[in-house]
Amino acid sequence: MVAQPVNTEATRPRRTILGRIVRYLGYGIDPLSNWVGGSIAAAITFFMMAITFADVIGRGIFNTPVAGTLELTEYGMGVMVAFGIAYCAFRKGHIQVDIITLFVPRKVRHVMDMVAYLCSAAFFAVITWQTWLHVWGTHKDGLTSAVLLIPTWPFVLLVTIGAAILVLVFIRDLLDAIDKVGA
Amino acid sequence: MEPIVVGYLGIGVLILLLFTGMHIGAVMGIIGFAGIVYLLGWGPGLGILQTVPYNTWANYNFSVIPLFVLMGEFCFRSKISTDLYTAAYKFLGGLRGGLAMATVGACAAFAAVSGSSIATAATMGTVALPEMKKRNYDMSLATGSVAAGGTLGILIPPSVILVVYGMLTMQSIGTLFLAGFVPGVLQAILFILLIAFICWRNPSLGPGAERFGWKEKFLSLRSAWIVVLLFVIVIGGIYAGWFSPTEGAGVGAAVAFIFALARRTMGWKGFRAALLETARTSGMIFFIMCGAMILGYFFAITRLPHEFATMVSGFELNPYVIWILIIILYLVLGCLMDTMAMVLLTVPIIFPLMCGPAGLGFDPIWFGIMVVIVAETGMITPPVGMNLFVIKGMAPEVPTIQIYKGILPYVVMNIFILFLYTLVPGIILFLPALLG
Secondary structure, three states: OOOOOOOHHHHOOOOOHHHHHHHHHHHHHHHHHHHHHHHHHHHHHHHHHHHHHHHHHHHHHOOOOOOOHHHHHHHHHHHHHHHHHHHHHHOOOOOEOOOOHHHOOHHHHHHHHHHHHHHHHHHHHHHHHHHHHHHHHHHHOOOEOOOOOOEOHHHHHHHHHHHHHHHHHHHHHHHHHHHHHOO | OOHHHHHHHHHHHHHHHHHOOOEHHHHHHHHHHHHHHHHHOHHHHHHHHHHHHHHHHOOOHHHHHHHHHHHHHHHHHOOHHHHHHHHHHHHHOOOOOHHHHHHHHHHHHHHOOOOOHHHHHHHHHHHHHHHHHHOOOOHHHHHHHHHHHHHOOOOOOOOHHHHHHHHHHOOOHHHHHHHHHHHHHHHHHHHHHHHHHHHHHOHHHOOOOOOOOHHHHHHHHHOOHHHHHHHHHHHHHHHHOOOOHHHHHHHHHHHHHHHHHHHOOOHHHHHHHHHHHHHHHHHHHHHHHHHHHHHHHHHHHHOHHHHHHHHHHHOOOOHHHHHHHHHHHHHHHOOOOOHHHHHHHHHHHHHHHHHOOOOOOOOHHHHHHHHHHHHHHHHHOOOOOHHHHHHHHHOOOOOHHHHHHHHHHHHHHHHHHHHHHHHOOHHHHHHHHHHO
16 A cells, blocks of 8 residues: 555646646645645544543543444544545545556556546546435434434535545546646 | 346456556446446435445444554554564574564564554565665565565454454454464464575575674563553453454554654654554545445345355365365455455455355355455565565665565465465464354
């Protein structure tokens, strides 16, 4: 996982019109996925660790568990993972089988990249859309957590936002790949 | 079309698309979604996409994955790996080939707190390779020991991959951890003996370094003890019933964090990097996980895993012949993807065949450990095992062919180990039976 080659080409758009669009998109999408996405995912991970530890210690030593650890972790996981996937996409960390892409001409490789980003963007666009519907569903049903009675829908909404950022990252990468095919 | 035919077709397209370089998670998800839409229509297909991703991500039990990753990250960023290597070096360095043995030993110890073979290899490589170069070690031997030591990273508990296997197959994570312990330690010992044998045949490959007195040897354990402590707290706590495996991950990460604070070796930068790296790795795992879940629903509708198991059992081949074919399949896959992706991709189909009610009757715990060993062997098998690329990246001056030469004995050893465990499954199963 550490060894994933960083695609430096993709981070440096060309000086074409499409390349400019890619760069301008990057001004908005990069901080969203890198800074916002990474920070939120990191903060929640630390929070989940702390609350689990506090719960175990509280239960074991002071006989007072932290109320709602389970549901807070559950909500935390959803948001953390959604932003984590977006952050991972920014870092080009998602796993692809590159055995063939390594041995084909550059142009073919960019076409393959294009297809890959198009599929991932489309796939997560549908997931974002459906999760957005899920926000309304959970809102309408007034779904809450079992112990602390925290409404579910804001967390589903955060997952939707994370997924939407992910789609944006993939679209940026897609446009970049299209631009490189033309090179 | 019959659902089962659609299922097989799905697998065919899946394999094809994987090679086009698409994201593995997206390929699995898209095939699953398309299959469900074809068989049941748009409504159920979109319904799956509405519930499955959210429920896969917002899942309490899965919190064990990021938290175990975080524990390994904290240990890594607080530079425990360096201390482990120093300790192993002081104990083994004086022997012939001792530095290579120390690498394997330190990898095994680091494995107790980390769950990824590439991370273990990368971590130890940066410490051990320069040291061995300085002592005029044969670089074949040096790079081989790092690449092979890295594969120990996954078996010795706590192991993220065994957690994922347990969740995919509904096996107890505690039992899997127990089962991984003996094979992991045994493998480390066999690797060390292998190095001793290689250097006994040709002493110039790994000249002995200076020896240290017992006082120094034990002083070097000063900070290595934290690894033992972490291991005992996490694994012991799970078995004593103080907390569940899920909570154990959180406790382990917290203890590692407190330790890193006390040592003052991590710093704000390391802390940030540990959390971000955890976010990245978790993102990578859960992308594939989401795809695997959607694909799983599709397979469930087609009943493919069950039918496939029934069909293969119907051939009435010797089960061990099929097992050998599966081993070969994993060795090939090891060239294409890392162990986590391999397990998520293959276990839903191969598990029912090996261990399901219509299958060949192998033990599910045993198979979990074997999948990990065989997948790890794939990671170091020339010419394209993924660990080898990591090593090549760290030691670019060593010719690739030298790295291959260095790793080959370990591949042979691993295949020997696979045969041994196949013939004597008790080596894996006696500890869980004893304590479970």
